[in-house]
Amino acid sequence: MGMTMTEKILARGAGRDSVRPGDLVLAKVDFAMGHDLTIPPAGKIMREQMGAEKIWDPDRVAVTQDHFQPAKDAASATLGRLTREFSHDMGIKWYFEVGQGGICHTVLPENGLVLPGELIVGADSHSCTYGALNNFATGIGSTDLACVLALGELWFRVPETLKFVYRNRLKEWVEAKDLILYVIGQIGVDGARSKAMEHTGEALRHIDMEARLTMTNMAIEAGAKNGIMEFDGVTKEYLDVRAKREYTSVTSDPDAEYEKVFEFDAEKVELGVAKPMSPDNYAPLSEVAGTKLDQVFIGSCTNSRITDLRRAAAVLENHKVAPGVRLIITPSSHQVAIQAEKEGLIGTFLAAGAAWTTATCGACLGGHMGVLGEGEVCLSTTNRNFPGRMGHPKAQVYLSNPAVAAASAVTGVISHPSEVLKKMPAAIR
Amino acid sequence: MTLPKVIRGKAWKFGDNIDTDQIIPAKYAIYSLDEKELGKHAMEGVPGHETWAPGVAQGDILVGGSNFGCGSSREIAPVAIRGVGISLVIADSFARIFFRNAINMGYPILQSPQAAEAVEEGDELEVDLEEGIIRNFTKGDEYRAEPFPKFMSDLLRMGGLVPWVRKRLEERRRMSPTRG
Incomplete structure (x- = not known):
């Protein structure tokens, strides 16, 4: 039996030939992210409770100062300081200071830090954004992040995959945002709860990487664990000038098993809210x-x-x-x-x-x-x-x-x- | 911290799709390292519950609907609920990051569509965590919780991800004593 892209990435991370939905695996993480609201608790849990003194790989962690920064008040300034100090103490390579980074989910793709075939976690629910670049990316909490920082690995339940096929092309004025709002409207905020959303079809081949990132960004708004897209010329072109590491793209097998397949005619999608x-x-x-x-x-x-x-x-x-x-x-x-x-x-x-x-x-x-x-x-x-x-x-x-x-x-x-x-x-x- | 075998408390009832910004509005994220302060504002974003937290007695039980804890990944959501004194969250279903966060914290949660449907606010409940049985003394009812996969129930029982990581780090240190 074949595997979906999501299953293949989790299998590789777990060092196994194959995984099935429902399997609980311990998998190696390729890249991790935290920010000014999630690094302070993660750093505290990692050092004070888990007893780890350093992080597993300072080159594979990014930290952004984005949520309440530039500091909106004195308490946020403290969170910013704790984030800054932790990043410095741990030698985190991809630390983005106020005025030099921005919102994590834009900063990581634009700097070529999240790549095809990789297993990526971020202590922010919209970390699913990166999946437009053909990887498995999911949001985690601060204890999760502390575990990843200490060990470079984390437990995952292999999700069932829902496949979304978009036929034809979006009409004039209609954007990727309208399409994903429409889809979430159809399946509901728990329509993909804990599952993988695999997006495919002709409509996606005609939209650029930024539009694709808009779609995978909102996977969590349907409750999904991750949103993922195929690797194509658009992905390659985007990464040719950005990728910071070698990568290997991943495809779903023709006989991969999907829990459900949804088909949409992109041409029929209207502007929406x-x-x-x-x-x-x-x-x-x-x-x-x-x-x-x-x-x-x-x-x-x-x-x-x-x-x-x-x-x-x-x-x-x-x-x-x-x-x-x-x-x-x-x-x-x-x-x-x-x-x-x-x-x-x-x-x-x-x-x-x-x-x-x-x-x-x-x-x-x-x-x-x-x-x-x-x-x-x-x-x-x-x-x-x-x-x-x-x-x-x-x-x-x-x-x-x-x-x-x-x-x-x-x-x-x-x-x-x-x-x-x-x-x-x-x-x- | 190990889990109690049996939890008793009064039920507080909530609806479907209660998201993390309702559980603890983002403005209180500045208290991310202060569980008691977060607890004072737990569920404050749920319309009609602006002054809910002060009425909670230590040990009370929160019963939510479907997709409980959807939205943000912020762990302050379960932390705030624990901070206000709630001993256990029962829901029809949980959003995945809330679910992970609770288990990782060693904080007990139970998935029970039966209980989520039948329990009413103020009902006196007794929950046997190991057996996954919820007894409703007010209604004379009994409900079953859905069992967790073994790895998750083991994590919960040992007190969450922290002791698990400590153990794992110990093993690594034994295997290569020169590494930190």
Whole structure:
């Protein structure tokens, strides 16, 4: 019996010829990540409770200062300091200081640190993002991370795999975000609970790596353990200029076993949103068009890479943010910010009347720089809109793609981008 | 820390898809290293439960619906629930990272769709952790929990991942005494 990509990677990590769903394995980890909210507890557990003095491989760990950094208050500054000191004490090679990194899930792919065929863990639920690069990547807690840092290995339950096949191509205006919101709307926030989501099909061959990362990023919003995609020319091209290590790509066997196969016609997927207060509360854009907004947020590990900002800038060019609305744009990494500056995107944002911030998770998790108050309505390019996620539990958050967010900032109500921009230039679609 | 064989307490009932930002709103992540402080704000993000934590008695039992603990990977979610004094979480089903975190902490959780459906707020429960049996004294009912795979129940019994890693490090040191 053949194996899926996910099974092959876990089998290799466990030093076994094969694994089946449900097997519990102890597997070697190829790369691990933690940040300013998860490194302090992990470091404390590892040193004080587990009694480990050093980490298994300082070259295979990345640490970012992203969640509450630049420090939003004195307590966050302490977490930042503990993160910095631990990284220094352990000699962690891939430490990203404030102003030099950004959001972990953008920083690791753009620096070529998460590669095909690898087994990757991150102490953050959106670590599943990396799977677009043909690897097994999953989110873990701080005790898990302490174990990995001490030993370089961790226990896993081999997940059942759900296969998602996307036929045909996405229509004009429709983005990877619309597709994944639609899928989560179909299967629910626990539709893939503890399972692998393997995405495949023609539609994916026509979208770039950043769009793919948007899709795997949201695997956790369906409850999945990981999201994974095939290796192709797009993957290779992305990694040729970035990969920091040798890698071996992985494919699912033709006779691999799937728990279930879902087929979608990508051409039929419309622009859509997740309505308050759950990522699976999908609605076509037309159903919520006209909803009045207090804030628009373009940011996060889901939708604030350079291609996202290009589309937002194309919409905002020669327009102003509507009175009564505030638009906050947070690039997902420092490299993204540098590129946005080179391309003149920042000037477009500032001229439109947007607040442009440094790279941080910031408003996405109700941390800082855009926290919502009671009763406020926000359209956000982020990943999660459970009650209280971005601030007050009675704030209302809609999730959308960046072009919809930008257009809605201009009109002040949830809007189709074609109301503001006649056509999205083909080069940045 | 080893697990008690039997846990008794009053039930607090919650619905489906209670996510980690409701269990402990992210703004309290600044207290990541302070379990008692986290406990003071446990479940505060669940609408209607803004002042829930002070009413919890030591040993009470939390009963959730499906996909309990979905969302973030932050371990402060089970830590906050333990911090407020809850002795055990029973749910119809758990989101995977919450599930892992609890087991890794050596914190008892039980998956029991039967109990999640039948138990009402305030019911007096007695739980036999080893047998996986939940007795409801208020209703005179009894429910079964789904058994965990052996590795997970062994981890729980030994107190979580910390003692497991200590043992593993010991073995490695014995095999190569020159390494730290």
